[in-house]
Amino acid sequence: xxxxxxxxxxxxxxxxxxxxxxxxxxxxxxxxxxxxxxxxxxxxxxxxxxxxxxxxxxxxxxxxxxxxxxxxxxxxxxxxxxxxxxxxxxxxxxxxxxxxxxxxxxxxxxxxxxxxxxxxxxxxxxxxxxxxxxxxxxxxxxxxxxxxxxxxxxxxxxxxxxxxxxxxxxxxxxxxxxxxxxxxxxxxxxxxxxxxxxxxxxxxxxxxxxxxxxxxxxxxxxxxxxxxxxxxxxxxxxxxxxxxxxxxxxxxxxxxxxxxxxxxxxxxxxxxxxxxxxxxxxxxxxxxxxxxxxxxxxxxxxxxxxxxxxxxxxxxxxxxxxxxxxxxxxxxxxxxxxxxxxxxxxxxxxxxxxxxxxxxxxxxxxxxxxxxxxxxxxxxxxxxxxxxxxxxxxxxxxxxxxxxxxxxxxxxxxxxxxxxxxxxxxxxxxxxxxxxxx
RNA sequence: GCCGCAGUAGCUCAGCUGGCUAGAGCGUACGACUGUUAAUCGUAAGGUCAUCGGUUCGAAUCCGCUCUGCGGCGCCA
Numbered sequence: 461x462x463x464x465x466x467x468x469x470x471x472x473x474x475x476x477x478x479x480x481x482x483x484x485x486x487x488x489x490x491x492x493x494x495x496x497x498x499x500x501x502x503x504x505x506x507x508x509x510x511x512x513x514x515x516x517x518x519x520x521x522x523x524x525x526x527x528x529x530x531x532x533x534x535x536x537x538x539x540x541x542x543x544x545x546x547x548x549x550x551x552x553x554x555x556x557x558x559x560x561x562x563x564x565x566x567x568x569x570x571x572x573x574x575x576x577x578x579x580x581x582x583x584x585x586x587x588x589x590x591x592x593x594x595x596x597x598x599x600x601x602x603x604x605x606x607x608x609x610x611x612x613x614x615x616x617x618x619x620x621x622x623x624x625x626x627x628x629x630x631x632x633x634x635x636x637x638x639x640x641x642x643x644x645x646x647x648x649x650x651x652x653x654x655x656x657x658x659x660x661x662x663x664x665x666x667x668x669x670x671x672x673x674x675x676x677x678x679x680x681x682x683x684x685x686x687x688x689x690x691x692x693x694x695x696x697x698x699x700x701x702x703x704x705x706x707x708x709x710x711x712x713x714x715x716x717x718x719x720x721x722x723x724x725x726x727x728x729x730x731x732x733x734x735x736x737x738x739x740x741x742x743x744x745x746x747x748x749x750x751x752x753x754x755x756x757x758x759x760x761x762x763x764x765x766x767x768x769x770x771x772x773x774x775x776x777x778x779x780x781x782x783x784x785x786x787x788x789x790x791x792x793x794x795x796x797x798x799x800x801x802x803x804x805x806x807x808x809x810x811x812x813x814x815x816x817x818x819x820x821x822x823x824x825x826x827x828x829x830x831x832x833x834x835x836x837x838x839x840x841x842x843x844x845x846x847x848x849x850x851x852x853x854x855x856x857x858x859x860x861x862x863x864x865x866x867x868x869x870x871x872x873x874x875x876x877x878x879x880x881x882x883x884x885x886x887x888x889x890x891x892x893x894x895x896x897x898x
Numbered sequence: 899g900c901c902g903c904a905g906u907a908g909c910u911c912a913g914c915u916g917g918c919u920a921g922a923g924c925g926u927a928c929g930a931c932u933g934u935u936a937a938u939c940g941u942a943a944g945g946u947c948a949u950c951g952g953u954u955c956g957a958a959u960c961c962g963c964u965c966u967g968c969g970g971c972g973c974c975a
Contacts, residue, residue, distance in 0.1 A: 489935085489936060491933095491934045492933095493930090493931045493933085493934080493937090494930075494931060494932085495931080495933095496931095496932050500936095509934090509935080514932085529926095530925095545934080545935085546933095546935080547935055565925075565926060566925090567908065567925095568909080569910090569925050570909080570910080570936055571909050571910035571911080571925090572910075573909080573968095574967095575905095576910090578967090578968095579967090631973080631974080647975095670974070670975085672972095672973060672974060673899070673972095673973085674971095674972085675968075675970080676970070676971085677969075677970095678975085679973090679975085680975090683975065685975060766971085766972075767970095767973095768971090812975090820974090823975075867975060869974090869975030872975055883975095895967085
């Protein structure tokens, strides 16, 4: 009588058709008359319609079940069958409904604004949309681990509290640290550079904090970055690794999340198509030429590409594009100059990967400068105290080697794969300049 | 840092050439209904129109400050 509960997804398996099953879940919708009750329930795997007539359950139980509000938790026992009349094509004829917890009136109803859903994120996370996104997210982070481990990389976990900046001073979160201040990490990079002299090939997926005053649909104050750092490789190899990584992630999403993409109304064929194509790698200087020729934009050499320029450029491509060798001037202190480059000015051994359809930069990376003199000069130029980076400069004093690394913005990648309008939906509890609740 | 948009029932909105005793749909409560597809029908409850101040005989409506949220630029992943 008390059979083991199964998931809603399992109940749709041919082996269970006609059988009595026990399902656990939450009420997603209810409809009915005084003789019939339709109760759609959901669990982590999906939704299924459950139906009963008054005579099936008896007057008392029918009345109790009919009064259960949306999001009440229940155990349903009944016979599952294919039924074309049911949404989703399967239906459970209920023999029993057990109330685990009767819900209060659920605040989220048919009409929802973005703001209201963010205010109620702790409840909205139950929605089919968020459920699907979070499953894709789990696939993405899992795929990152799998990709690097298969290639012989070690997972390396950096500190989150850091005394130094690495990406420009104005974007650090300063926090109390006993009787002084410290910062939340903006990147694992300086520590990763130390670690490669032990592990050679490392990666991580970890939170990153940037206090940029950006109020856009592409920015978060707390986001997850998947980074890699490896000894003995140059920036051009790093570009290829990053592209392989993204391809691998997309492949895994296609293997595991077709149903979720469907809920998100994303056509998987688009992703398949992207996997089939070559992804171009162009230089910054070439990018300016393309912008001039095909978009009529006259961008002054030496400036970083701005959002409009990236958007115009990516209108010309339907796959991710690697852009390499940006002007040294616009780049962070640790990016070395490429000698003998075919460009109007000094360029750095660095790259970005841009996603199509306006999703912008999803990867940024570079080779790392191994020259103490030029590093010290670059730090001074940025107004940093060279002394506080002494430990970092040590890495150049004891057996320095060529090395490169990059960071992939996990939420930006998810937003692109899932075609989300806003990056805030790519993370369960978004943190922005104006929101740290719930 | 700069620019723009918004705040009216639990939710989504209408009302904004000043005349309101502030409406609708959804949700909720009660009732009806034997196959519903975010069912349908009936009845009801539910509001200091974000705050403060100003103009006016009269302000949801016009003006100003503030607060809150959202987006765009810049910067970045």
